[in-house]
Amino acid sequence: MIPNVLPTYNRAPLTFVKGEGTWIVDDRGRRFLDMGAGIAVNILGHANPRLVRALTEQAGKLWHTSNLYRIPQQEALAAKLVDATFADTVFFTNSGTEAIECAIKMARKYHYEKGQPERTEIITFEGSFHGRSTGAIAASGSEKMVKGFGPLMPGFVHLPFGDHEALKAAVGDKTAAILVEPIQGEGGIRVLPRSCLEGMRKLCDEHGVLLILDEVQCGMGRTGKLFAYQSAGIRPDIMAVAKGIGGGFPLGACLATEDAASGMTVGTHGSTYGGNPLACAVGCEVMDAVMEEGFLDHVTAVSSQFVQGLNQLLDSHPDVFEAVRGKGLILGLKCKVPNTDVVAACYDAEMLVVPAADNVVRLLPPLNISQAEAQEALNRLGRAASAIEAKL
């Protein structure tokens, strides 16, 4: 018999009842170190007092009005994002998928309004993940995600990851945009080299093509910069953001330059809940925290500690781990044993980590994790690796 909850997830038999900072407690009272943070979402940890206050204060005043009226919290958050990034304007959503949908529509509308309606193709890359809507699965093109869901939305071209020659050959007068994650998250923490991002920007400029970045997972401080593109010395035209931006409250955003957004006039796009007062009150508090002096430096410092510790684990457990990947606090361990075994061994060591494609285990802790907690995570990973070795 089908469960009451549609069984599209293979859930671990763990039930959590409360959290505090980097720790999360299950229904048996066990305290887990949370190195997954709800898949890169809870960037300020669980039950962060600032976020609890922002949410409950707003909850006592006004939850929802719709976008038929002005929403001050939404305008405030948009101003903070515009101030801190390449963007001139922001559309708010409830998820990353919706931010990607907005980006795709915006790119096609841009060329349509500029008198080039034939420019509809969007170039994407193997191993990418952009969400689960019919548009987003067509964008990623992964066999696992699209099988049985056809006919797929047309107009996506899938290229190998990091092959600049293939990209050069594919960009033409039908191309509307290149859509890319600066660091593939679900794809296995694959960092796009800086030279690739520079090359893409150059190609886009030469051919009048828009560059869309998907920073849903790698953005909001996770790499040690507010957004990953900021360490590559380039600017996108459009960028999808979500996950960390709400610190655990559902919130996403599509950021754009004035030019890229020029087709999105009144009535062309919308959302009932997108940018509601609750989400944006929390989003403002998250942005303020991430922009505080020293916050991003802390991410970089803890990252160095992790990278050093993970490389030591690699040396001491060569039959379990193969490579360390990533940047900032979006880190991956490529495994020699099945990554699901490592995830299970971490559960036994009372720590949450997240599997990814390419046999990788992801570490995506809250960005305010302390150095002592980072050391504890390394210790628990070591214990998990030893337990696996004992069974090899």
Ligand SMILES: *Cc1c(COP(=O)(O)O)cnc(C)c1O
């Ligand atoms: C998670 C993710 C999405 C989809 O976000 P949802 O909030 O699950 O809709 C899109 N792109 C990337 C890179 C992601 O990691």
